[in-house]
Amino acid sequence: MKVAIVGGSGYGGVELARLLQQHPNVNLTQIISHSQAGANFSEIYPQMTTIIDEPMKDLNLEKLADDIDLVFLATPSNVSHRFVSDILEANLKCIDLSGDLRLKDPALYKSWYNFETTAEAYLDQAVYGLSEIYQDQISEANLIANPGCFPTAGLLALIPLIENQIISTESIIIDGKTGVSGAGRGLSLNVHFSEMNENTKAYQLGNHKHIPEIEQELSEKSNDSIMVNFTPHIIPMTRGILMTSYTNLMIEQTNEQITELYQSYYQDQPFVRIRENGQIPSTKEVYGSNYCDIGFQVDSRTNKLIVVSVIDNLVKGASGQAIQNLNIMAGWDQRTGLHQIPIYP
Amino acid sequence: MKVAIVGGSGYGGVELARLLQQHPNVNLTQIISHSQAGANFSEIYPQMTTIIDEPMKDLNLEKLADDIDLVFLATPSNVSHRFVSDILEANLKCIDLSGDLRLKDPALYKSWYNFETTAEAYLDQAVYGLSEIYQDQISEANLIANPGCFPTAGLLALIPLIENQIISTESIIIDGKTGVSGAGRGLSLNVHFSEMNENTKAYQLGNHKHIPEIEQELSEKSNDSIMVNFTPHIIPMTRGILMTSYTNLMIEQTNEQITELYQSYYQDQPFVRIRENGQIPSTKEVYGSNYCDIGFQVDSRTNKLIVVSVIDNLVKGASGQAIQNLNIMAGWDQRTGLHQIPIYP
Amino acid sequence: MKVAIVGGSGYGGVELARLLQQHPNVNLTQIISHSQAGANFSEIYPQMTTIIDEPMKDLNLEKLADDIDLVFLATPSNVSHRFVSDILEANLKCIDLSGDLRLKDPALYKSWYNFETTAEAYLDQAVYGLSEIYQDQISEANLIANPGCFPTAGLLALIPLIENQIISTESIIIDGKTGVSGAGRGLSLNVHFSEMNENTKAYQLGNHKHIPEIEQELSEKSNDSIMVNFTPHIIPMTRGILMTSYTNLMIEQTNEQITELYQSYYQDQPFVRIRENGQIPSTKEVYGSNYCDIGFQVDSRTNKLIVVSVIDNLVKGASGQAIQNLNIMAGWDQRTGLHQIPIYP
Amino acid sequence: MKVAIVGGSGYGGVELARLLQQHPNVNLTQIISHSQAGANFSEIYPQMTTIIDEPMKDLNLEKLADDIDLVFLATPSNVSHRFVSDILEANLKCIDLSGDLRLKDPALYKSWYNFETTAEAYLDQAVYGLSEIYQDQISEANLIANPGCFPTAGLLALIPLIENQIISTESIIIDGKTGVSGAGRGLSLNVHFSEMNENTKAYQLGNHKHIPEIEQELSEKSNDSIMVNFTPHIIPMTRGILMTSYTNLMIEQTNEQITELYQSYYQDQPFVRIRENGQIPSTKEVYGSNYCDIGFQVDSRTNKLIVVSVIDNLVKGASGQAIQNLNIMAGWDQRTGLHQIPIYP
Numbered sequence A, B, C, D: 001m002k003v004a005i006v007g008g009s010g011y012g013g014v015e016l017a018r019l020l021q022q023h024p025n026v027n028l029t030q031i032i033s034h035s036q037a038g039a040n041f042s043e044i045y046p047q048m049t050t051i052i053d054e055p056m057k058d059l060n061l062e063k064l065a066d067d068i069d070l071v072f073l074a075t076p077s078n079v080s081h082r083f084v085s086d087i088l089e090a091n092l093k094c095i096d097l098s099g100d101l102r103l104k105d106p107a108l109y110k111s112w113y114n115f116e117t118t119a120e121a122y123l124d125q126a127v128y129g130l131s132e133i134y135q136d137q138i139s140e141a142n143l144i145a146n147p148g149c150f151p152t153a154g155l156l157a158l159i160p161l162i163e164n165q166i167i168s169t170e171s172i173i174i175d176g177k178t179g180v181s182g183a184g185r186g187l188s189l190n191v192h193f194s195e196m197n198e199n200t201k202a203y204q205l206g207n208h209k210h211i212p213e214i215e216q217e218l219s220e221k222s223n224d225s226i227m228v229n230f231t232p233h234i235i236p237m238t239r240g241i242l243m244t245s246y247t248n249l250m251i252e253q254t255n256e257q258i259t260e261l262y263q264s265y266y267q268d269q270p271f272v273r274i275r276e277n278g279q280i281p282s283t284k285e286v287y288g289s290n291y292c293d294i295g296f297q298v299d300s301r302t303n304k305l306i307v308v309s310v311i312d313n314l315v316k317g318a319s320g321q322a323i324q325n326l327n328i329m330a331g332w333d334q335r336t337g338l339h340q341i342p343i344y345p
Helices: A011-021 A061-067 A080-089 A107-113 A135-139 A149-163 A210-222 A255-265 A315-330 B011-021 B061-067 B080-089 B107-113 B135-139 B149-163 B210-222 B255-265 B315-330 C011-021 C061-067 C080-089 C107-113 C135-139 C149-163 C210-222 C255-265 C315-330 D011-021 D061-067 D080-089 D107-113 D135-139 D149-163 D210-222 D255-265 D315-330
Strands: A002-006 A027-032 A070-073 A093-096 A143-145 A172-178 A228-234 A241-248 A272-274 A292-299 A304-311 B002-006 B027-032 B070-073 B093-096 B143-145 B172-178 B228-234 B241-248 B272-274 B292-299 B304-311 C002-006 C027-032 C070-073 C093-096 C143-145 C172-178 C228-234 C241-248 C272-274 C292-299 C304-311 D002-006 D027-032 D070-073 D093-096 D143-145 D172-178 D228-234 D241-248 D272-274 D292-299 D304-311
Touching (some): A002 A061, A011 A027, A061 A080, A070 A080, A093 A315, A143 A315, A149 A228, A149 A241, A149 A255, A149 A292, A149 A304, A149 A315, A172 B172, A172 B241, A210 A228, A228 B304, A241 B228, A255 A272, A304 A315, A304 B228, B002 B011, B011 B027, B011 B315, B061 B080, B070 B080, B070 B315, B135 B315, B149 B210, B149 B228, B149 B255, B149 B292, B210 B228, B255 B272, C002 C011, C002 C061, C011 C027, C027 C061, C061 C080, C070 C315, C080 C093, C093 C315, C149 C210, C149 C241, C149 C255, C149 C292, C149 C304, C149 C315, C172 D241, C228 D241, C241 D172, C255 C272, C255 C292, C304 C315, D011 D027, D011 D315, D027 D061, D061 D080, D093 D315, D143 D315, D149 D228, D149 D255, D149 D292, D149 D315, D210 D228, D255 D292, D304 D315
Parallel strands (some): A002 A027, A002 A070, A070 A093, A093 A143, B002 B027, B172 B228, B272 B292, C002 C027, C002 C070, C093 C143, C272 C292, D002 D027, D002 D070, D093 D143, D172 D228
Antiparallel strands (some): B172 B241, B241 B304, B292 B304, C172 C241, D292 D304
């Protein structure tokens, strides 16, 4: 299969390039970047020297459509909703890594993303690409809205509990910790090394864009209208997300019962690993890989269940899951090209 | 005033030494360390070369009592409850930085600390040294139980809300993030550089020793029996604690009202700084100083108030607050010797 | 081919396991660890959950010999020189990642390693496994002394210059910077997170074990007896080595001429990448991969040539090169199983 | 004494503010910033909340001259050479932290700084403010060229050896490692957190601006024309410089003799600490303080002396030394306001 990356100069793009280059069934034929068109990819990313030395190109959709079967959009927010119609009309399949197509209710773009979507007609068509949950729909889709990094880790932890009505739909609190690469390659004082090193910050309290995405998916799985509190924190490391979810148990549960519930829910899923015996995963244990590891603790004193889920934000939280979705769309084994083992230490 | 540090070879001890050396009214006459007795302090801590080169000594309480007025105990858990009686009988004042005297209910030591206290008779006498809250009692005390690092940051954020009955006493969730120095100088794979760098972990879910300490103090201020969920996380930096507290508003509040409440509550307190206009403090903004900075956000959608409080775990979370308590006991300005401005960047 | 790792619980061992697991022609049948025998590999290294869950075993050489073709020794210094004779007599091939077999002159073990070798008879037989330089000998060897991490980066930079008599054999100065994982998994205050974070140290000035190894190989290539100054520094990151070599030009050279020299020397070598146009590589540009990237600058003012070479100390500096050597021994393409692209950022 | 800071929004400026605020004899009356004029200082630097909340002002030299006695210039390169004449004519004393006045030979500005100096008339008048070396001249100066960060650490290590003719003036090689704050607060991809974390880079090989400064001062002390190789490296920490100087011994020396030489040279200098018995200082041992710590090793095998010197680049390498110079100019004890003890860990 021939594919292209649009938005190749950002971290999502270069991570797609890294993974696709190791994929046996895919030919990455073009890397598109408006801002860096003409520059050799390995000039912008010297780690790619001798691996991908070709120049990046500006987008020419017609020419692209002749050449490839599927396009990955690794563009910033408020870009891909303008392109999606042209892409689909050119008979290209599309996996969009931005948030532009994730929300079903167009009004939410105005209130949470601060733009008016021009892709209203495509929001229903776009399949939310949380691979483990929507495998069937993904296998038949030609347009994927790849999930956000925080929602991926949070939803994989919460959906089995919600679906099994183990936890209350009220007062779900999710505290997220992310490495700095989630902020992308754009320069900002917030992620200037000297400001961010030896530092930890909470940000966007109550108004982060991933809130409606999490709420939409939890509501979908509960037939209830769920609101959550999600607060992201940025911490001084490059990769990794750890989500701590605080939930209220509806029925008494032991750690063993919760283990069983998760293991049963994800028994056919190679990328979700459930930790047993009270072990709690750390972010480094999935570094550079497509795994989502889940641990938890029943707190019987307060009748709460605390769940910790970890991913590499650039792999399972973005580019890795995009390729997992490609595999599902193409009918290949989910793991194709995604055998990277976590780098440790 | 002449003072000594017992347990000088740990991080709490060396931070006390750093701060006391800059204190105009105090003479640090001895540093006691059982494990390092005989070694020069600057041999163990080369940063102290030319500043404190004297040898550390083993503890000889009788001799010590002739020499000094007050002793700081910077010993690990399960040590100072054995010494306190001898210290007080030797007519020494005492500030204990460990958790051994913080809990009023002796039974809690068995369940949370895994030892039986031998200092039951002193638990009532020990004043909980949260300086801003218990100033009057501290000023008349001769025995101080210096608060834990997480409780300091958490309680300074929550007590004004509890006292003013702004938030529910139910379902308080506190998510803590700490730098690695909180784990002390003892070697362990958990805080081995290669394991902890580029890594984030949750630990001791539901059973951290600081939980009963937080609950005791919140209950004290509410005339209610409060239980909390507190989950600590260790993140790849050396110093700093950020506490994110999720609370349920009992009455509708705006950010401005909460600002006013905090500012009024802490109006005479030089070390608590309230951030206005939705600004949220980061840990680096208090690095190396005795400040506790507090920011917050009313989430009217979910009727919650999210509070972020930050401290330097070794200063306001331990040695700095110990000296603040010394100042209060001695009738000096609270700020004496604590004028260190946060180091930034 | 069936292989085993002896010393699987250290960082060299787990990195071998990571890479071998992705090798198409190799079956990793056993992981041997004396200290952790009986423990499941993924219990010690949770990142390996679902990938290698089998228990580690204690060493039983006879049984092992029936089962496998080649053994990787990832043991600490002063271990493998005692085993090598038994291993070879059991008709096993052997790649030793420790320094025990690297030096040809047995007397050097006494003066630099502080032990007497018991493998004197095997020092000549052991081929120094610097893959790019000794490819022919490696292809026929059954015993490989895999190079040290610093020597790998230093020698790949210096040998082309020495062989071509571009630089003086006098006064070669090599300043090394290494990530902390080079110190291994053994606990020590030096690499305790809080001591090493935000810190940089020089160590073992004038007496590091890698000095005689570098001198042996440079001397071998020059027909001269070369002495070098090599000073290692440890810096606050996990992986990566950057070597800065200061050399005296014997004949006037331009950057272009040096580029050409290096490119010509390494034209058939996929893992050495020469940077052009004054570009200097950084360690992150080879992170997690088997590349050695080289950049340099002619300083015509002082008639010196400064060369910067970078590797991932655990891959090209240890386990990756060991597998590269396995590939050469087995007659496979050098790159087999080593297609990992640097992880960036 | 009343002073002002020009260029208060950069790291040099805020570090001056931190230190001056703790200085008993100085009144910091104004912080000038062209780019941030009108903004409250604590808005730009929230760690200064309640400490310095006043607005920064734009520069009005006439008004400033009425108000203060001395001005610190913490401006970028290529700014202060334009101001110096006006400042001195306004009868203000001046300490310039930039490189604009450090070089005596105006032609060097063209070749190394890439600008033509307009302050040629003042280059002789400006005293090079390496406090320990030029104390007498500083005490009588009204214009100080405060040294660069790398030169401070390098020269304090090398000048005693050069003056005592212990080392050759030929082939001095200096390998510098700096924390990222040396690059300032200006945004750049080089010091973007995700690019710089877990990374190490060499930069400006053979053409760093600090080379002529080091050469000028070493030549001055040797009556010889000395050229050096200085290569800076940036490493993933915020503060600290470690300089490794490789020198050729002219006469045989033991470690003890070198210890004695340094101790004798710096016997009256409180901020230079000589490590004995082969101890080598690390950067964290001077963190946040004005110390320069020096250790070394005679390598008798190669007849070299390797010296390691460490400073905090923002304190002794910039703002701390500026205040030390102020103290000397004012006739105060050098240590006034500079009693900060290194923060450790």
